[in-house]
Amino acid sequence: MVLEKFDVSITNASKGMALMLILWHHLFYEKPEMGLIVFQAALLAKVCVGIYVVLSGYGLSESVKKRGLELGAFYKRRMLKLYMNYWLIALIFVPIGVWFMDRSLSSVYGEHVFQGFLLQMLGVHMFTWVGYGYNATWWFMSLIIVLYAIFPLVYTLTKKYPLSFLAFSAWLMFVPIPLVNDWIFPFAVGVYLSQKDGFVKLLVWLDKQGKARFITLLILTIAVAWYRQNGWLFDSTRADAFFAILLILWTTELVVFSSVAKKAFEFVGIHSFNIFLFHTFIYYYYFPDFIYSFKYPVLIFAVLLGICLVISAGIEKFKKVIGFDKLI
Incomplete structure (x- = not known):
């Protein structure tokens, strides 16, 4: 079956896969006692960040196709949605930590509680003395806010100079830009794949191989996974744009083949941002x-x-009760 459109349901399913990788990574990447396979899989599962970044670039670019790129409207709509969901989760879980779990704000921010918490809620904490702050997983907010901020520039440059800008963004991975240097390239790759309808073209190419496409995907996935852990120069997170694309293709093959898998992965994907924001409170x-x-x-x-x-x-039901979506 040839996929005609890489739509929201497919991206949600891919986010669901990425969320499950996040949970596996966080649960076991410091637990070698769980066994070699579990431990190594947890290390590889850090590709979840690359998947989210690729899909973020792709999704933002797809939205531009529908609505155009008007800067004021873009920043208002996207940043407001990002911040409002972030603040709601913090409003729920931080008081629980302070009042019931013996995790006070002063134990995290010292004597500069107000300044520290404000910087974290603005999402700029990773660029300041705050560091990881109240929830270590929230480091990603500092990254995604920067990527959203530079998206209009990335979108324009990718459209005008596609291969040249991709090469430039790959070079930036070797430039010591705090936090974001490793992630501009996969973000630009996501934008490029949207502009060129790249996922559909890749899936069409795979479909032409028939059942042999699974062997092709397997060989490529094993090779990239091995290189990510053992290679040189373009290894580790620098390889995650390629690793992420392969895992997204695997997920797409699965959900196209199975309607049950599609519903399950899509359901998880719809909740992925909420869970990303609060799961560390639960397990850690x-x-x-x-x-x-x-x-x-x-x-x-x-x-x-x-x-x-x-x-x-439960959080989504609470949002509906208070008319949360109308506030965004």
């Missing part, structure tokens, strides 16, 4: 003993995912 700050008490990696993962989905579904 608040209830680590409970989560890891299930002993077996797959069961630990399933329990955390299930808990997070239930909490996120």
